Amino acid sequence: MTYEELLTETALNNEQVVVMTAENRALVRNLPGVLGKRFIDTGITEQTMIGASAGLALRGRIPVVHALAAFLTMRAFEFVRTDLGIANLPAKLSGFIPGFLSDANGPTHQAIEDISIMRGIPNVTVFAPADEDDLVKMLPEIWKSPNPAYTRINTRKTTHVHEPFELGKAEAISSGSDVTILTYGLMFEQALIAVEVLKNEGLSVGLVNMRSLKPVDEAIILQVAASSNLIVTLEDHFLTGGLYTIVAEVLLQYQTTAKVMPIALKERWFRPALLPDVLQNEGFSGKQIAERILGYQTGYSQPSILTPEFSE
């Protein structure tokens, strides 16, 4: 099932759902015909769209709201905080091309602080599916919840078949006593490769798909801190405010210590290029991730990274 198929089915089964976009139609191309007046394209007006979503939610609607992640979370930030956050209205934000998925667009389009700023708003929940299968398993729960929600949209396909989703719960893919990688979103695909490389090198390796960044699965973080010698937080996000920060907050809160290695973008935007080149250049391919953890080069050959299906 695709994002568009899921959204179509959801909207047809629930009259309260309205679909909004600030003129980003890649994943909602057929919805105007299906939904009629319940499809609202406000043009390139992210702030007005978010304000209008609050008005629709006041009337009992559930707006599913689309724009590029950078503009949805940053251009409209104060509208999300003030109109959706303070009022705690169940608008559901779908951010396109977050993180590295903005490939050659440049820093204006790089949403790599979206997790940080969205999770900073009281009442707003934050989610990041690992691939298309994860996306369609997570969204029904996200859309049913009573809170405003921000989701990093990721429609890439991996071979992994995910578990059912529960709000606030991560998905433990495997466990290991030497290293456990905590990750979310696009980087899951490369983490699967990194795990393979690390296992080939003889390590006991765990992998966790975080899925829900807020509320976060504190139990799994504490469990990994107790059972694994090293935690790696892997994210296509600034070091500040993302998963590394979340893990630090949880460990501090429970007065626990752990050895944590962050893999993130430290105080810089990434160099724009097509996605496979970006991952390679930034050191975020699965092989490079494994080698950063190991501290040495391996003979493993990185599988080719598919270019995005859409212009993501």
Added chain:
Amino acid sequence: MENTKHSEQDLQAIALKVREHIVRMSTAGGCFTGASLSAVDMIVYLYGEFLNLTPSNLKDPDRDYLFLSKGHDVPALYGTLVELGFMEKERLENHLSLNDHIYWHPNTHIPGVEFHSGSLGHLPSVAIGVALDLKISGSNNKVICIMGDGELNEGTCWEAVLVANAYQLDNLIFVIDRNHFQANMRTEDLIPLEPLAQKFESFGAAVKRINGHSYTELHEAFSTYPFQQGKLNVVIADTVRGKGLPSIQERADRWFCNFSANEVEQLLLELHGEHTTSLTSETLIVR
């Protein structure tokens, strides 16, 4: 055209080369082909004729300024900068490569790019800041900001017009690339803009509406700058999305194009009027 550096034919010849560069960038990852082709003639005219900008004065505080707020038409700017000697032609071969900074939106690694853009509705306000300082400093230089018509959806564009009016910035020119399309559809079918000239006029601007592909009309309009003492200048340049390539002209689905190498060769012939291209490449619209 009178008192110009180039003849109309020369400008058209430069524009044809710029369009060839755009077509060559529309492959192996692609670029905003349709959106760029509408802006070629205004950018060639502004750099070639109107602005006090040369490859040697780009750091001079007494230069004119051009801000490309419609950042995704940067292939038209890349091509113009190459043809007018601001940038080496070889750099265009690095489009989307990690060896250079030639990607889908403007950045200051490109000579002539004053400010990065890509998020719509930002540079009208940056341009106001520069225009304010030119006034404070007593400089006679002028500031251009090119905006897309779809971009005018963003409220900050209209805030900028209000502020420019309040501060009587007659050294500032907003040029609207009025190609009548936004990403997915015709502007008038989504967020209607007309009557556009009256909108700007009611906000206090002095407005000229011209054919943005006619060098004669571009020259007639810009040579009367400043249009009116104490008023923001606005040029609404009516243009055609995909101008120069009949097979993609005025098509909603040819905003961003990623053609095959074979299609590029055919489109280059089409630019010279010798061919009609049959296109099969899927187009990508989300960028």
